[in-house]
Structures are given as structure tokens and as C-alpha cells.
Amino acid sequence: MFSPKFDELVQRLRILPGVGPKSAQRIALQLLARNRTGAQALAHALNDAVLHIQHCTVCRSLAESDICDICASxxxxxxxxxxxxxxxxxxxxxxxxxxxxxxxxxxxxxxxxxxxxxxxxxxxxxxxxxxxxxxxxxxxxxxxxxxxxxxxxxxxxxxxxxxxxxxxxxxxxxxxxxxxxxxxxVPQGGELEYVDSHTLSQALQYRLTVR
Amino acid sequence: MFSPKFDELVQRLRILPGVGPKSAQRIALQLLARNRTGAQALAHALNDAVLHIQHCTVCRSLAESDICDICASxxxxxxxxxxxxxxxxxxxxxxxxxxxxxxxxxxxxxxxxxxxxxxxxxxxxxxxxxxxxxxxxxxxxxxxxxxxxxxxxxxxxxxxxxxxxxxxxxxxxxxxxxxxxxxxxVPQGGELEYVDSHTLSQALQYRLTVR
Structure with a gap:
């Protein structure tokens, strides 16, 4: 729309989950109009995360070092x-x-x-x-x-x-x-009337003795 | 959660409109797990846009040069x-x-x-x-x-x-x-029943003669 770099940004924003062409343009306009510092900080954080966050060699979760905090604790x-x-x-x-x-x-x-x-x-x-x-x-x-x-x-x-x-x-x-x-x-707060029948049959099958 | 750089990314993603702490974490995890190349391209596009897109000196819209394409055309x-x-x-x-x-x-x-x-x-x-x-x-x-x-x-x-x-x-x-x-x-496709009363009164006040 406004310039090639604008279109490029809109295109790239579409990798975000749930962001289509309209939201991508809205996000790009909002960042450029109101939060350029934030946009640069986001760019830096994205790059940094991609370059430094790898998979923990023990549990395959995310970690900055070879072994994640949980495995190392x-x-x-x-x-x-x-x-x-x-x-x-x-x-x-x-x-x-x-x-x-x-x-x-x-x-x-x-x-x-x-x-x-x-x-x-x-x-x-x-x-x-x-x-x-x-x-x-x-x-x-x-x-x-x-x-x-x-x-x-x-x-x-x-x-x-x-x-x-x-x-x-x-x-x-x-x-x-x-x-x-x-x-x-049945999940916490779940009302039986609205819980799907498979969940309900599982909840009955695995019922717990309370006394 | 996983590492300081991960938390930093989650924090930075929250500048995006409509992105709260939960979606920010989901976006970060999705990018790191499935689209690291896309994340880097997005980082590059963000930086590039912020550095090169300015306001057109004639119309104040967005442009990469002093004058936007529309004003220059x-x-x-x-x-x-x-x-x-x-x-x-x-x-x-x-x-x-x-x-x-x-x-x-x-x-x-x-x-x-x-x-x-x-x-x-x-x-x-x-x-x-x-x-x-x-x-x-x-x-x-x-x-x-x-x-x-x-x-x-x-x-x-x-x-x-x-x-x-x-x-x-x-x-x-x-x-x-x-x-x-x-x-x-009334907007295109608007059903009178669902249009707000202010819009309806405007639509009646500014009615057009059709023949």
C-alpha cells in the first residue's frame, strides 16, 4: 500500500497466529504511527530469541543453555x-x-x-x-x-x-x-449440561470414591 | 518461563494490538517451535520499516521517500x-x-x-x-x-x-x-432492524431523491 517496506512488514506479520491480511495492515499502521520504539524492541527480542533459545538436550523443552532450568534444578x-x-x-x-x-x-x-x-x-x-x-x-x-x-x-x-x-x-x-x-x-466450573458426552462418560467411568 | 530471552520476547509481543500475556506466550512458543526463519524475517521487516518509513512531507501519510507515491503521482x-x-x-x-x-x-x-x-x-x-x-x-x-x-x-x-x-x-x-x-x-448490507438509531435517523435526514 504505502511503500514496498510497508508491504513487506504486512506480509511478514502474517506468520503470527490468527493474523490475516487486514489485521497485519492494522498492526503495521499502529506500530509505525504509535510505537516505533516498541517495534524495534520487538524486532530485537525476536532475533535474540531465535538465535539463543534452543532445545534442552535432556528434556527437549526450550532453553538458552544446553540444559534448561528445570532439568538443572x-x-x-x-x-x-x-x-x-x-x-x-x-x-x-x-x-x-x-x-x-x-x-x-x-x-x-x-x-x-x-x-x-x-x-x-x-x-x-x-x-x-x-x-x-x-x-x-x-x-x-x-x-x-x-x-x-x-x-x-x-x-x-x-x-x-x-x-x-x-x-x-x-x-x-x-x-x-x-x-x-x-x-x-469434567473441568473445573464445568456444568454437566454443557459438557460433551464423551467427557461426561469418562467422568462417570473414572469416578472416585469419596467416603 | 523458559529463559530470560523467552520472557523478553513474550513481553515485547504484548505491544501488538489485542495480544495479552497468554497469546504472547502462545505466539512466542509457536514461532520458536515452528517458524524461526519467519520470526527472523519479521524482525528484519520491523526494523527496516521503522528505519525507512517516514511521514510524507506533503500529506503526512506513510512513505519511504520525502513524498509518498500518491502525492507524487x-x-x-x-x-x-x-x-x-x-x-x-x-x-x-x-x-x-x-x-x-x-x-x-x-x-x-x-x-x-x-x-x-x-x-x-x-x-x-x-x-x-x-x-x-x-x-x-x-x-x-x-x-x-x-x-x-x-x-x-x-x-x-x-x-x-x-x-x-x-x-x-x-x-x-x-x-x-x-x-x-x-x-x-445505513451501511451496505445493513438491516434496518439492527442499525443503531442514530445512524437510522441520519439516513432518514439525508435521504436522496431517486426520481
Missing amino acids: PQRDQTLLCVVESAADVAAIEHSGGFRGRYFVLGGHLSPLDGIGPDEIGIPLLMSRLKAEPIEELILATNATVEGQATAHYLQAAWQSLSQLESTAVNGRKMPLKITRIAQG | PQRDQTLLCVVESAADVAAIEHSGGFRGRYFVLGGHLSPLDGIGPDEIGIPLLMSRLKAEPIEELILATNATVEGQATAHYLQAAWQSLSQLESTAVNGRKMPLKITRIAQG
């Missing part, structure tokens, strides 16, 4: 390992404050049709961690979607066949490793 | 000048394809309480253009808001008092200059 319970699909899930669980163990980020879920197999989601690294570290419980916290469930099932099966292959005891620990799956049910 | 009707509040309005009118004249961008509207007076919205430059250029019609296309209407009224009054002060003829043209205001009424 002696405060975290080394006997608990929580497997999630993405770094965003790590952020969500950390935000909930309900977990003091460590993580493993798959970086996706199994999707054979898209060429995403065990190697792509880091299963070999996960298995070697399960063998080498004093992990007592593996929490499968993949999404409650069909793909997430399938990935959780695969992980469970993979660990079982690996532990049978190697010996009855891996790393001196008695098998099997305890494997758990995050609970499914 | 001999194709545009020099007798028509359309006054708008922002460069976004220029983009919207250009997109509509309904105007072949030139523009003047106020960069806001009069707002005495915020210290935005005639000088801040470029009235002196507009008046000197009206005196120096062969403009025959001044189209007041400020927003149909209270502030936009007030600014349009002010512009009309300012030109009238200026032309009375100077002489009966400014730049050899007979006064008064034709001053128009964009039409207000």
Missing part, C-alpha cells in the same frame, strides 16, 4: 517424569503449580501419515532416560485428543517391550516402572 | 483533497477504489483534554496547502465519531475564517472553496 523430584507434547504444555503445567518433577517434551504426537514416527518425537532419548535415571513414575500427559491418546498408548507399549527385551530389571530397579495417565473428567 | 486529481484522521483511513479509501484525488492525514483528531490541538494534527500545513494548491473541493473524511465530527467542524470553520482574513480570493480562486463531508447512513 536440584529441587525438582528426579523420580517423576512427565511426558508432554509441547513446550507450551510444560508452561501450562508449571503455571498450574501442581507438579514438582521433571519433563520430557515430545514436540508433537505420533502421526504416521505425516511421517512423524517414534524417532521424530524423541522416543529413543526418552527410553534412554528411563533406563539411566532414577525415575519411578512416568506420567503420560499428552493431550486428551485421539492422537495424544494413541501416543500415550504407544509410549506405554514401547516401555513394556523395551523392559522385557533388556531384562526383568533395568538399571537395577524392579520392573515395571509405574506409568500413569493424567485424569480426564 | 501525476495521475491523481489535484483539485480534490480528502482529509482523514489516519494512514489506515487512506488505505481503506484506496482499497475502496472510489477516490482519485489526494489526501491529507491529520494523524488523529482534536482532543483539547489530551493536549491535541490544531498544531498537533497539522492544520497549519493543511491551510498552506489549501492556499497554494489548485484544490477545488475539500472532502472532510474524519471518522463519524463525536471527535471526528468536531474535527470536521473545526476544519470548516478554520478555512472560513482564514479565507475571510486573507482576502476574498485566496490564490486567485473565488471563495468559498467547496467543502464536503462523507455521507452517513
Whole structure:
């Protein structure tokens, strides 16, 4: 519209999730009219993040150094390992404050049709961690979607066949490793009338005894 | 969350309109996980735009050179000048394809309480253009808001008092200059039932004779 560099900026802004051509133009105009300093700071932060943030070599989450803060922390319970699909899930669980163990980020879920197999989601690294570290419980916290469930099932099966292959005891620990799956049910504040039927049937199936 | 540079990026992303802490984190994670090249290109485009896009010295719209493409174009009707509040309005009118004249961008509207007076919205430059250029019609296309209407009224009054002060003829043209205001009424596709009552009363008041 106004100049080639303006059009370039509008085009580039469209990589942001949910930003179409109209919002991209609105954002570009707003930044140029009202927040040029902010736009430059954002440019700097983007560059800096891309250049310096890599994947943690232990858990595959995001980190500026080889090992992320969570993996490096002696405060975290080394006997608990929580497997999630993405770094965003790590952020969500950390935000909930309900977990003091460590993580493993798959970086996706199994999707054979898209060429995403065990190697792509880091299963070999996960298995070697399960063998080498004093992990007592593996929490499968993949999404409650069909793909997430399938990935959780695969992980469970993979660990079982690996532990049978190697010996009855891996790393001196008695098998099997305890494997758990995050609970499914009615979300906090959920009104039964509006909860989908699959969630409701799961909530009934996994009901807890209260007294 | 993951590292200082990640937090910095999340913070900087919040300058984008409509982006709160949650979306900022989601955007940062998505860019780092799936589109690092895009993020770097965006950083480059932001920097480039801020450094090279300035205001056109004639119309105050955005331009990479001193004079924007519209002001520099001999194709545009020099007798028509359309006054708008922002460069976004220029983009919207250009997109509509309904105007072949030139523009003047106020960069806001009069707002005495915020210290935005005639000088801040470029009235002196507009008046000197009206005196120096062969403009025959001044189209007041400020927003149909209270502030936009007030600014349009002010512009009309300012030109009238200026032309009375100077002489009966400014730049050899007979006064008064034709001053128009964009039409207000029911928008295309608007159903009367859902149009607000002020718009409806305007649409009735300014009804057109069709035969």
C-alpha cells in the first residue's frame, strides 16, 4: 500500500497466529504511527530469541543453555517424569503449580501419515532416560485428543517391550516402572449440561470414591 | 518461563494490538517451535520499516521517500483533497477504489483534554496547502465519531475564517472553496432492524431523491 517496506512488514506479520491480511495492515499502521520504539524492541527480542533459545538436550523443552532450568534444578523430584507434547504444555503445567518433577517434551504426537514416527518425537532419548535415571513414575500427559491418546498408548507399549527385551530389571530397579495417565473428567466450573458426552462418560467411568 | 530471552520476547509481543500475556506466550512458543526463519524475517521487516518509513512531507501519510507515491503521482486529481484522521483511513479509501484525488492525514483528531490541538494534527500545513494548491473541493473524511465530527467542524470553520482574513480570493480562486463531508447512513448490507438509531435517523435526514 504505502511503500514496498510497508508491504513487506504486512506480509511478514502474517506468520503470527490468527493474523490475516487486514489485521497485519492494522498492526503495521499502529506500530509505525504509535510505537516505533516498541517495534524495534520487538524486532530485537525476536532475533535474540531465535538465535539463543534452543532445545534442552535432556528434556527437549526450550532453553538458552544446553540444559534448561528445570532439568538443572536440584529441587525438582528426579523420580517423576512427565511426558508432554509441547513446550507450551510444560508452561501450562508449571503455571498450574501442581507438579514438582521433571519433563520430557515430545514436540508433537505420533502421526504416521505425516511421517512423524517414534524417532521424530524423541522416543529413543526418552527410553534412554528411563533406563539411566532414577525415575519411578512416568506420567503420560499428552493431550486428551485421539492422537495424544494413541501416543500415550504407544509410549506405554514401547516401555513394556523395551523392559522385557533388556531384562526383568533395568538399571537395577524392579520392573515395571509405574506409568500413569493424567485424569480426564469434567473441568473445573464445568456444568454437566454443557459438557460433551464423551467427557461426561469418562467422568462417570473414572469416578472416585469419596467416603 | 523458559529463559530470560523467552520472557523478553513474550513481553515485547504484548505491544501488538489485542495480544495479552497468554497469546504472547502462545505466539512466542509457536514461532520458536515452528517458524524461526519467519520470526527472523519479521524482525528484519520491523526494523527496516521503522528505519525507512517516514511521514510524507506533503500529506503526512506513510512513505519511504520525502513524498509518498500518491502525492507524487501525476495521475491523481489535484483539485480534490480528502482529509482523514489516519494512514489506515487512506488505505481503506484506496482499497475502496472510489477516490482519485489526494489526501491529507491529520494523524488523529482534536482532543483539547489530551493536549491535541490544531498544531498537533497539522492544520497549519493543511491551510498552506489549501492556499497554494489548485484544490477545488475539500472532502472532510474524519471518522463519524463525536471527535471526528468536531474535527470536521473545526476544519470548516478554520478555512472560513482564514479565507475571510486573507482576502476574498485566496490564490486567485473565488471563495468559498467547496467543502464536503462523507455521507452517513445505513451501511451496505445493513438491516434496518439492527442499525443503531442514530445512524437510522441520519439516513432518514439525508435521504436522496431517486426520481
